[in-house]
Amino acid sequence: MPLFNKENGVLNVVKQKNFPLERELQQLVENNLEEIFNCKFVASEFYTGSIHSGRIDTIAISEDNNPVIIEYKKEESSSLLNQSLYYLSWLEDHKGDFQIAVNNQLGYIDIDWSNIRVICIAPGYKKYDLHAVKVMNKSIELWKYKNFENGMFNLEEIFINKENNKCKDKVIRIDEKEKETPVWTYERIADKLGSINLKEAFQNIRDYTINLSEEVEEVPKKHYVAYKIAKNFTSLECQKKRIIINLKLTVNELEKWKEVGRDVTNIGHYSSGNFQFYITEGKDLEIAEELIKISFENVGG
Numbered sequence: 001m002p003l004f005n006k007e008n009g010v011l012n013v014v015k016q017k018n019f020p021l022e023r024e025l026q027q028l029v030e031n032n033l034e035e036i037f038n039c040k041f042v043a044s045e046f047y048t049g050s051i052h053s054g055r056i057d058t059i060a061i062s063e064d065n066n067p068v069i070i071e072y073k074k075e076e077s078s079s080l081l082n083q084s085l086y087y088l089s090w091l092e093d094h095k096g097d098f099q100i101a102v103n104n105q106l107g108y109i110d111i112d113w114s115n116i117r118v119i120c121i122a123p124g125y126k127k128y129d130l131h132a133v134k135v136m137n138k139s140i141e142l143w144k145y146k147n148f149e150n151g152m153f154n155l156e157e158i159f160i161n162k163e164n165n166k167c168k169d170k171v172i173r174i175d176e177k178e179k180e181t182p183v184w185t186y187e188r189i190a191d192k193l194g195s196i197n198l199k200e201a202f203q204n205i206r207d208y209t210i211n212l213s214e215e216v217e218e219v220p221k222k223h224y225v226a227y228k229i230a231k232n233f234t235s236l237e238c239q240k241k242r243i244i245i246n247l248k249l250t251v252n253e254l255e256k257w258k259e260v261g262r263d264v265t266n267i268g269h270y271s272s273g274n275f276q277f278y279i280t281e282g283k284d285l286e287i288a289e290e291l292i293k294i295s296f297e298n299v300g301g
Contacts, residue, residue: 003148015149018123022074025145026057028153029070029121036155037119038063038231038272038299042098042105048090049097056087059101063232063272064221065109067091067098068117076124081132081140084118088138091116112221115139125158133159157215157230184220194240201279202243205236208289212296223270233299234292235271242280245288246273247295260287 004011019025026044033039039060046056058070069087073080091098095113102109119141133140142158186206193199209227210216219226224237224246237244246269247261254263254275261277269276277291 003146003152003154005150014152016146017149019074019147022072025074025121025147026072029072030058033058033060036230037068039068040106043101046101048087048094052086052090054083054087054090056091059098061102061106061109061111062117064115064219064226065112066115066117067111067113068119070119070121073120073122076122076126078126078129080120080122081125081129084120084140085138088116088118117141119143121145121155130159133161137161155230160217184222186218186220186225189220189223189225189236189238192238192240193243195281197281198238198241198243198279201285202236202238204285205243205245205279205288205292209234209236209292209296212293213301215301216296221271226271229296229299229301231299232272233295233301235273237270242278245277245279245291246271247275247277247291248273248298249275249291249295250298253294253298257291261291 003014005014029036030041030044033041037060039062042059042061044058046059048054048056056069057072058068060068060070062068069084069091071080071084071087095111099111102111117139121143123145125142125144130142133142139161141160144156144158146154146156148154190199190202193202206218206225210218213229215229217228219228219232221235224235224244226232226235233248235246237246246264249257254265257275257277261275263274264276265274273295275291277288279285279288
């Protein structure tokens with residue numbers, strides 16, 4: 001569907017235009033990484049060394065401290081997917097180089113290597129590429145951009161391999177001994193709750209959040225379960241006597257809802273968000289649902 005300008009009841013099509021240089025697309029995204037993907041910028045044109053002889057367009061850290069690779073093309077090209085897979089393979093074998101880059105730019109961050117995000121941005125994708133990402137077991141995200149003459153810019157999610165992000169228990173070899181390494185699921189998080197009522201509340205909130213959109217992705221972590229589209233819009237943290245809901249509200253919304261929750265803009269806490277709402281025994285779930293819907297809309301849902 002084209003984009004229209006409305007003027008005096010008349011609709012005029014807004015024409016698309018491409019970037020003269022690919023670098024302009026890259027700089028636009030890098031300058032707005034937190035707004036678009038809620039990621040922290042680490043480096044641009046990151047050199048992979050003389051042996052691999054390549055440069056990753058953008059490396060970053062996600063809000064869940066996962067490594068992020070971003071590759072761009074201003075024209076439709078299958079080489080975008082091939083380059084991204086090449087750099088993903090390199091990064092899996094060069095975690096120390098990435099950690100040093102993060103330390104230099106952001107200070108020390110405990111990187112979560114359980115999921116490396118690879119984001120591809122292009123004006124379109126060939127059917128062969130769409131088929132390829134569907135059958136490969138990699139966290140590849142395909143995003144389609146549109147750049148308009150009136151200054152508007154649109155990013156649309158084409159494909160995210162959510163199946164690869166589902167958490168399962170796995171066994172890895174450490175010091176030549178096999179040990180189970182727990183990978184968190186929402187059931188593990190919910191087990192921290194101390195009553196059946198709270199567990200039922202958790203399930204109700206979870207169902208409501210997932211059903212907001214087909215694009216909602218559930219990402220269990222060690223201390224919480226995050227819910228995201230392009231970026232996290234809420235997370236559920238479970239303690240014995242309460243559920244902590246982290247949300248993203250505007251300044252005006254923080255003022256409006258201050259009587260029912262807590263502004264954590266300048267307070268350290270798990271996950272992202274600037275407002276917390278608590279579910280305890282007998283707490284009204286309708287308030288939680290309303291706040292989650294607001295936070296969802298605030299990140300573009």
